[in-house]
Amino acid sequence: MISSPWLLLALFLAIAAGFFLGRMETRRRRRLRRGPRGLPTFLSRDTTTSPRDHALEALLSSTDTDPDTVDTHLAMGRLFRKRGELERATRLHQRMADNPELPETVREDAALELARDYLSAGLLDRAEALLQHMVDHGNRHAPLAMRQLMMLFEQERDWHSALNTGERLLRRDASVAPVLAHYCCELAERLNPREENARRRLLHRALTFDPGCARASILQGQLERAAGHPERALRAYRRVRRQAPQHLPLVLDDLAACFSDLEREDELFDMLLDLSLAHPSSALLRRLVPLLVARGGEGEAVRFLTSYLQQHPSLEGLGELASLALGGEGPAETAPESPNAQEQSLRLLGALTKRAANTGYQCSQCGYRATKMHWHCPSCKHWNTLAP
Ligand SMILES: [Zn+2]
16 A cells, blocks of 8 residues: 555656656647648548648649649549548538639639539539539530439439430430339339320330330230230230340249130240240249140150250259159248158259249349349449349
8 A cells, every 4th residue: 555645656656757748649640640741631531620620721722723733633532522521522612613713624624623522521512513514514524424314313302303404415325224114114203094195195106216225015015914915915026136135034023924815825925935045034934834834744844944054054944843853842941741752852942942042133233132033223223224
């Protein structure tokens, strides 16, 4: 136990000295990290301390009229935005865009960056007004501004405005046409089913923008079948094979219904057989196997599947084969009470392969996975990038 006041005082001084030296060392290390110049200080993540705000003001006021430093300023603004320092990015770009002493091209660059700041900050009204101004006043970045506007309207699901802006862009950039076809499809899907002619016109317009738009054909098929025109629906669905065979599974149910409406089921079998050889897919096989069994019995179906799987091996096909080998009972886990070992193995194989094959849809751009089809990727916002 410490009893002497002198000893207590010495202990207190030792602790104070240690604390002081620790602070000195921390400051020295901070100085080393900052380096000799002012820029890293300015770029610090800490946005609250006033010396750094003063540094920002000083930098802005001292060099924003100097054309030699504008590239650095623009780069810094983008860096601020990337780091989430949107208030700083906005102030920097705003000052540059408003500065009449800077060349017009620089002010146009700054305006585009400012619009991107607004978009990042979720200030959609401001972003829209600025981008629209850029488009209307012939800013040299007008095509980029139109792209940004389209994305903004997509976010707001304002398909009319997106389409109007996209049509202006189409005059300068033909690559936007497939996206415009999807805007028409979005508009058609939102119309009342009773407005058949308006929907027909929109889908026709979609196919004018992009003759390869499978979504427009699928919607046309649905519309015509619901309107009592199975022959027209069939024509639309058949077009999908040429446009995007990977999307054929989306129309198989409706295709079968059309052939049934027309009492031409034999044609369905021929079509499925032809499609499954030309564009192998699990969904096609699933449709085809029961028809094979109905026409030629299980033996015929097993022979077809065995030969088919040698050319187009797939987990789903293997599952179908296991089901057939079990006599059509399916690989469900509801096995009989005392199955033999071979039967048990087939059931397990069937159940596992079907479970493993059930993969849904995946985006070719970002890898996003979904259990249902999305024409607009919810993750990367690309159009028509999901496929089975
Ligand atoms: Zn994606």
